[in-house]
Amino acid sequence: MSSFIFPKDFLWGGALAANQAEGAYLEDGKGLSLVDLLPTGEKRRSIMKGNVPSLTPLEGEFYPSHEAIDFYHRYREDIALFAEMGFKALRVSIAWARIFPTGEDAAPNEAGLQFYDDLFDELLKHGIQPVVTLAHFDVPVNLIAKYGSWRSRKLVSLFETYAKTVFARYKHKVKYWMTFNEINMLLHLPFIGAGLVFQEGENVKQIQYQAAHHQLVASALAVKACHEIIPDAKIGCMLAAGSFYPYTCNPEDVYQGMEKDRESYFFIDVQSRGEYPGYAKRFFKDHGLTIEMEPDDADILKHHTVDYIGFSYYSSRTTSTDPEVIKNMTSGNVFGSVANPYLDKSEWGWTIDPKGFRITANQLHDRYQKPLFVVENGFGANDEVSPEGEVNDDYRIDYLKRHIAEMGEALQDGVEIIGYTSWGPIDIVSASSGEMRKRYGYIYVDRDNEGNGSLNRIKKKSFHWYKNVIHSDGENLGE
Ligand code: BGP
16 A cells, blocks of 8 residues: 655654653642543543532542553653654653643742653654643643633733743753644533633633633744744644534535534634634624633734644544434544444544545645644554454554555645654553543553553554554555
């Protein structure tokens, strides 16, 4: 499959988030982060939506982020394995509460800063570029308790201080940055996306879009600071992408597909084009929403747009206005979708659509005319270790190779893509379900949903496959 050769400087690698990998949730002075309040099990979803029973962990619940896969202590061993696969880049996030444990401390926590210094040094030692997300589902819990998180304007300056601190500290080590992971998550799972907790009877939309405005301004201020402090760095936004298909050619379905795409594009339109689009203003008017803005906000947004568009792609989505059709829904990254009768699904109901990857990349290119960076893509599956200690994850190889082939097609369509960091190159905690058994890795981690296991690492079949892909500059994807 594929004889396309990717550019020599293409950034092949993998992507992680602090809260899903590091563990050590209170070590070396770290404060509590929002994900530390997300247990496994049925309560998780409702908490992610903003029904948060308590801002301290509860007795009797299991919180998978507290230990995760112990990347905090084992990153050297893990990075050596990434280097063996030939990684050119590793996307990680900084835990805000490691640097500012309460989010508003007078001085940063030196032990936290030192951890990331060591992590970045280790990557650079192996010739791996760190690609760093400032906020990957991450707000210090103190800021949620005290200010209501991103509903408050206060977060803008606190985030700016945090961003400036890490830019200054790592300016010689990190040249690729991203502001908010999957910023459109805020509309669907507002607690995980923005630390929003709702009380009975509140106007959820009003709070969400006000919080979105604060994140958008904070993102633009981070872009500004990054350009000033590290002039040779690139800083991007990050969208949970996956275009909507209308279920039929009925114009009502087509229009709804466009509207649903715009719900997500809204964020990137502001971050990349620098202003609120007309359709958003109309939406606010139609829904009686008033967004409080400060006099300089429009200027800040206009002048500090992102350098590249980072995005995750797991699947396309489908939408319909027909009440019968929408009875048949399926789940997916961030939000559900009408089941697409032409496509298969993963065990978790996520649609598998490699061609949709090419479509989405082309649409993002057409809309923004900026380099794209694929910072997440992958296949969550429940792997089994054979009695011989092997993991034969052919299904993952199949998913990835079909997606990489379509990415090659997109490049040949003229879409500029600077890199591909597949999600979870080593098994980590699932963001949506909190499970360990939803695995994405090339490297298996011996740990189960309840936190049992040796944490030992095992190379899967896909490890050797991905190594070959990188080694051949994407030419050799296998049969
Ligand atoms: C995205 C997130 C990641 C990640 C991934 C896979 O939404 O940015 O943090 O986890 O999806 O999702 P999951 O872990 O739920 O399978």
